[in-house]
Amino acid sequence: MDVPADAGPTWSDIAAWYDQLVRHGSGPHDTAVACLLGLIPDLAGATVLDVACGQGLATRAVAGAGAAQVVGTDASEAMVALARRHPDPPGSDVSYVVDDAQGLTTFPSGTFDGVTCQLGLMDIPDLDAALGAAHRVLRPGGWFVFVIGHPCVLVPDALPAPRPDGRAAVSITGYFDERFWRSSNPNGVRRAGNHHRTLATYLNGLVRAGLVVDAVDEPLPAPRLVEQQPLYAEVPIFFAARATRRD
Ligand SMILES: C[S@@+](CC[C@H](N)C(=O)[O-])C[C@H]1O[C@@H](n2cnc3c(N)ncnc32)[C@H](O)[C@@H]1O
Numbered sequence: 001m002d003v004p005a006d007a008g009p010t011w012s013d014i015a016a017w018y019d020q021l022v023r024h025g026s027g028p029h030d031t032a033v034a035c036l037l038g039l040i041p042d043l044a045g046a047t048v049l050d051v052a053c054g055q056g057l058a059t060r061a062v063a064g065a066g067a068a069q070v071v072g073t074d075a076s077e078a079m080v081a082l083a084r085r086h087p088d089p090p091g092s093d094v095s096y097v098v099d100d101a102q103g104l105t106t107f108p109s110g111t112f113d114g115v116t117c118q119l120g121l122m123d124i125p126d127l128d129a130a131l132g133a134a135h136r137v138l139r140p141g142g143w144f145v146f147v148i149g150h151p152c153v154l155v156p157d158a159l160p161a162p163r164p165d166g167r168a169a170v171s172i173t174g175y176f177d178e179r180f181w182r183s184s185n186p187n188g189v190r191r192a193g194n195h196h197r198t199l200a201t202y203l204n205g206l207v208r209a210g211l212v213v214d215a216v217d218e219p220l221p222a223p224r225l226v227e228q229q230p231l232y233a234e235v236p237i238f239f240a241a242r243a244t245r246r247d
Pocket of ligand 1: 075079
């Protein structure tokens with residue numbers, strides 16, 4: 001799935017805006033971080049790579065939850081520069097590297113106990129390359145935990161469709177049409193574009209990469225998300241999984 005050379009903003013273009021969004025408190029991010037940490041096994045002594053780390057929200061959360069060492073990596077230099085400005089959790093070992101998730105060429109094979117990717121896989125054009133790179137940098141037995149926008153709900157052509165009884169709902173069509181798309185919302189995260197893929201495509205990608213699913217989640221919304229977007233008390237905003245490198 002290629003990224004069209006359209007005139008829309010890049011992640012670097014909206015990096016400062018994204019940093020402010022996260023700093024001011026975002027219901028989706030509250031939900032994603034809790035879900036990510038809930039799927040991660042014991043972090044004591046673990047070295048973790050946080051892929052597509054953005055301004056480092058999940059990187060710091062994993063470090064604060066007890067990992068011995070966490071490296072955040074993102075393709076956007078602007079995002080990594082913002083991540084470096086945030087204070088690290090006390091006593092943690094956090095660093096950042098600019099790299100493309102589709103290769104992770106900075107990192108040797110078999111290095112990490114865990115790889116995380118929070119809200120990143122749907123922004124990466126070549127899913128197989130990203131999952132293959134995550135598998136390569138994990139030690140055998142290492143875990144990969146990811147959170148994505150729920151591919152069955154965050155569909156490009158989805159429309160709000162409130163029910164007659166007043167409950168929030170969404171109308172979905174075009175689910176099978178995998179493609180790159182952008183939100184036209186000038187204040188939306190997805191104006192930077194993302195790749196719609198079916199849930200089966202994500203799960204088959206894990207299979208092809210040699211990552212075996214141990215646990216999945218469709219997290220309930222954090223309180224702030226219910227306040228900000230009541231729809232997500234009715235349908236899941238995210239899908240998440242933990243998968244292990246077995247070989
Ligand atoms: C929605 S943000 C998520 C950032 C962070 N993980 C969080 O939860 O706030 C998506 C991030 O994916 C990064 N990204 C997109 N394509 C990438 C690629 N090929 N390699 C590495 N990072 C990429 C973007 O630069 C952006 O920082």
